[in-house]
Amino acid sequence: MSTPTNRRSFLGKLALAGGAFSANSLFAQAHAADWAEASARVDQLTPQQAATDEDYWHRIQQAYPASSSNILILNNGGVSPAPLIVQHALERYNALINQGPSYYMWRILDQGREAVRDKLALLAGTPADEIAINRNATEALLTVIYGLPLQRGDEVVGTLQDYPNVVQAWRQRASREGVVYKQLNFNFPIEDDDAIVRAYEKAITPRTKILHVTHVINWMGQILPVQKICRMAKQRGVEVLVDGAHSFGLLDFNIADLGCDYFGTSLHKFLSAPVGTGMLWIKQEKIAGIWPLLCNPSPNSADIRKFETLGTRSFAIEQGIGEALNFHNAIGTKRKEERIRYLKNYWAERVVNIPRVRLHTSLKAPYSCGICGVSVDGMTIAELESGLFGKYKINTSPTVWENISCVRVTPHVYTSLADLDRLVMAITQIAKSKS
CATH class of the missing domain: 3.90.1150.10 (Aspartate Aminotransferase, domain 1)
Structure with missing residues (x-):
């Protein structure tokens, strides 16, 4: 865990390099004044009214190199291009690392994870010590799926429409350990929250331990009533794991307000962070009970950082999240x-x-x-x-x-x-x- 002294040292050094968390961030250098003028156009408008102001959004579009591509990218639900400032941040951090990886990676940029964590927590509406930074929603969700101490005969309820990687993970637990994996089948689109909640509720038995709920169905965009499902599950004593791969950085919500116990997401979709970035959130009192996906010297610790024991990784990619957050926050989630x-x-x-x-x-x-x-x-x-x-x-x-x-x-x-x-x-x- 970073000490205050280490964090101050990190911020000071990164400020010299134009770090995302300094007054000299790439976002501030590239957009602050220009966007302040653009935002003044829409500050008095509701988000719905601002959505149709093409002059304002033209400024945003110019910040993405992808806007000038000959190929029209309409698969941002898979992975989104990053704004130019995020790409420049990656170049800058990679250049810094390659001046001496063993020093700049482990002693400088590694300390910056705490600053990224703090800023993600502000967007997520949660305490920072409930957030782990990883590489994508699959890694975040599988950390919980494989880390839950389930026993033979314990039941999990998901759907046939969930993401394939998590479906296969639950099926693997069922095959290896005798966990019972039940899948609901919905015919989307559905414009009835209560019907969806009732389907989950009907599937719960005394052996049900957890519901796996996809916030936004990745195949065709159905938004599930997660808060209502979680409220029902809590009344039945059942935990909820939420796949937020297509909701975080797009829908305006706080994770803590959903009422779930676990939440995993990718940051390289609507947040436009570097490809290969993700986030895991676990309610504080649940952290100690989840085994880390990869080994850790204190696997039963209540420190969320036990889920970040990945060994050598791209520290430049992690730090690029900071500029993506600057960019996102300047627009506003709603x-x-x-x-x-x-x-x-x-x-x-x-x-x-x-x-x-x-x-x-x-x-x-x-x-x-x-x-x-x-x-x-x-x-x-x-x-x-x-x-x-x-x-x-x-x-x-x-x-x-x-x-x-x-x-x-x-x-x-x-x-x-x-x-x-x-x-x-x-x-x-x-x-x-x-x-």
Whole structure:
């Protein structure tokens, strides 16, 4: 654990290098004055009103090199490009490391994890000592899945629509240890919170120990009523693990307010942090009871840092999170959420009535935000995805998983309305060609 003296030393040294947490951060150098002027345009507007101010969002778009790419990236639900300042931060930290890795990695940048942790905690709305920094949502979630002290016959309830890596992890525990893994099957979209909560509640038995709940279904963007599910589970004495890979950095919420016990997310999606960054949150009183995924000299410790025993890793990537947080906070979570929801609805509302086109996602705010699934009757999902890319150079994600079959489209804050007009034109022409 970093001491106050070490932390002050770190911040002082990093300030000289333009660290993310100094007054001379790359964000401050590149954007502070310009964005202050832009923000003045929308400060008196509601987030919903600000979502439609194209002059404001044009400033944001210019900060992403991806906005000028010939390929239209609409698979930000998989991984998002980073703003230029985050890329520059990585270059700067890598250059610093390579002046002498054994010194600058272990004695300088390694101390910076505490500053990153503190800043993540502010965004998450949790104490810093409940947050571990890792590499992605899979690592965070599998830390809990494999770390829970479950016994033969203990039951876990998830869904068929959960992410494959976590499904396979639970199935492995079932195969090796006799844990009972039960999966609900939903037909999304669903615009009824109570129906979803009742399905989880009905599956609970006296042997149920934990619910695995995906906050935003990655395949087609359904938002689950996590807070309501957690409230019900708590009344039944059941813990909840939340997969927040597609919610953190996008939806406006505090993790502590969800009522869950464990939460894992990736930071390289809507937060636009460097690729290979993630975060694990565990309620303080639960930390000691979870075994670390990788070995640690004190595996039963209540120190969240026991989950960060990864050995040598990219310290530059970790520190790049700081600039991504600066960038995100300058926009504001709620403003970002409403802009990305507006972008999703902008294109989806224009194609929903085109003959042969089908949407697989609700367009109502409580049930979706940025991700939307689309298909065209008479075409396989592979054909639609390849058609969008082959002729129109639009990058999307083909999704065929359990009872979900669609092309996933996910814009981000750097996506322009002109980009989405291009998508609408492409879907219109593709659908017409099949009529």
